[in-house]
Structure formats: C-alpha cells, structure tokens
Amino acid sequence: MNVRLYIWQRATAALMAPLVLGHIVLIFYATRQGLTAADILSRTRGSIVWAAYYGLFVAAVSIHAGIGVRNILVEWSPLTDRRAGQLAVAFGIVLAALGLRAVAAAVLS
Amino acid sequence: MSEQLAELSVSLWRGGEDGRYRAYRVPRRESQTVLDVVTFVQRHLDPTLSYRFACRVGVCGSCAMTVNGKPRWTCRTHVAKVARRGRLQIGPLENLPVIKDLTTDLEIFFAKWQRAKGAFAPSQTRHDPIALVRPDSPLRIAADAAIECINCGVCYAGCDTVRWNSEYLGPAALTRAWTLVNDERDAGNTVRLQAVAAAGGCHACHSHQSCQELCPQALNPTAAIAGLKRRTAAAYLSGEIMP
Secondary structure, three states, rough: OOOHHHHHHHHHHHHHHHHHHHHHHHHHHHHOOOOOOHHHHHHOOOOOOHHHHHHHHHHHEEEEEEEHHHHHHHOOOOOOOHHHHHHHHHHHHHHHHHHHHHHHHHHHH | OOOOOOOOEEEEEOOOOOOEEEEEEEEEOOOOOOHHHHHHHHHHOOOOOOOOOOOOOOOEEEEEEEEEOOOEHHHHHHHHHHEOOOEEOOOOOOOOOOEEEEEEEHHHHHHHHHHHOOOEEEEOOOOOHHHHOOOOOOHHHHHHHHHHOOOHHHHEEEEHHHHHHHOOOOOOHHOOOOOOOOOOOOOOHHHHHHHHOOOOOOHOOOOOOOHHOOOOOOOOOHHHHHHHHHHHHHHHHOOOOHH
C-alpha cells in the first residue's frame, strides 16, 4: 500500500464510523417500532436525504473494502501488485453496483 | 546452580535452506549465554559449525539467531531465561536467506536501508559552523528513535509483514528513516519521504508491534513507523511528494 491508498482507506474509514453508528441506530429504531417494509419504503421513497446517506455509505464501503482486499491479495496470494489492483477494482465495482441497486430500490418510487 | 540440570539438550540448525536441526549435549554453566552454548559446540563438538559474532557484549549486533522460536541477540540472552526444561533450539534468523548453519545473508536487510534513504544528507559543508541542536527540542527527542539501533536484524526477522510482503522495507530501515526525518541538519527529506511512502514502505506496516516487543535495545519501531505514516500523509496532501 502506498500513501495515496492509505489516505483513501483512512478517510473512508473515518467517514464510515458515524455512518455505521447511524445505520445501527436505524436498525434498532425500525425493529423496536415494529416498522413494516411498507412503512420504511413510504419514508425512504423520493427522499434525497436517505439516498445521499446510503449512497455515500455504499461509495465509502466500496473504496475501503476494495483497498483492503487489494492488501490481502498482495500479501497472501502470488498475484502481482498490478493484477491484485485490477481484481480489487473489480471487487469494488461489484460492491458499488450491488449497494447502489439496493439504495435505488429503497429511494426510487 | 545446584537445582539446574548438568547438561543442556541443544538443537542447532545445520546446512542451508534445506538443512535440518541436529542435536548436541552441552554442559550447563553458571551465567551461560546462548552464544556461549553455540561457541561450546563449535570449539568442542563440531568445528564446522558456522555462526557470526564479534563483540559478545551487545554492541555489534552480529550474533542474532532464532532461539526457541524467537529472534534474539544471543550474547545477551541468558540460557536461564529461554531454556525450557533444559532444551534449546537455535536456528538462523527468519525472513533472511540462510548461508550456512546459523549465518544468514543480510544483504537484502541493508539494501532496504539504502532504499529507505537511511544515509544522512548534509545540508551544510565542513566550512559552515557546527550545527547547534538543543537536546530538549521535540525534533531532537524524536530523532532518538534509531540512534541506539545496532542493526542486529531481530526486528526484521520477527516481523510478520516482512514475512508476507518481501518488498516491505522493514522496521529497522524505517526507524532509521524516521530518525533522519527528524534530524534538523538533514536535507534529504523529500526524497526520503517519497521512498518510504511508496509500495512496500511504511504504509504496509500492520502495527503488530513484534518489532518493539523483540528489540533488544528496547526501541519502538512501531511508533517510528506511525510517525512516518503521519508525516508522509501530510507531505502527500501538501503536494510535497507523489506516490
């Protein structure tokens, strides 16, 4: 890992820390209040705030996990740095696609 | 001494990379060091045993070996501290190529000091007045990080990151770089920060802290590497260096 990847990984970690806490609070709130899927969708559909919250979350996770997977591949597999980087980018794109698809399903009406 | 065994069961690595451990019986002595044990084998049991030492008093850093699974400076390691039920297993340092028996090839270890720009880059000439550095200034205190380092290779041999990533510069070279980064007389910092911020540099460290646990000089390379991570991040963000 070089300094550029290090800064991206630390910055996305710093961004995710409050987002994870908010996400956990939200899960507790939704389950304790007994919200149904329809209740949740009625609040998230068309909401720019929820789209931004989870869109940012998905972006941070994709970058953070991609860099982490790259490090694991570099240290634990015989792949070259370049090949590990390519696989890590592909992994990040898959994560971003899956995450953004879920966000779209929750906020687009 | 009365409660100690009269003899030690010593297992020494013999041969190169594809060698094996061979057993020896060595008399137990008072205040015996691991280096004394190895020397006894070579002087009395097998003169073909190869190992390295020079000062015998913890200054030169040449006698490090793997003792019962951990890298140690053998001249200052007492048998009483490390022997388990009278047994000692002594091998060459890990993470380095074995030349023969207990000697390893340290070329890569010192090549990485060069790669980390571990040489002092003077900012003045001999014709300038002698630099006055206050001993209590924060930079001077930070520069202490590697001053007592004896280049023994114990931290390098005990580092998991070196084991997993052959490009990693290692704790000793990075700690030396951190000392020079804080040396206010040095003029080579941009090049040095660039070198330690590249792949295999300080950001590869996982902060397992084996280096500071094993360092015979009680130095803390993990803290020095953390300092380099902060300093290189600031240098990158300000545009001083490019990865």
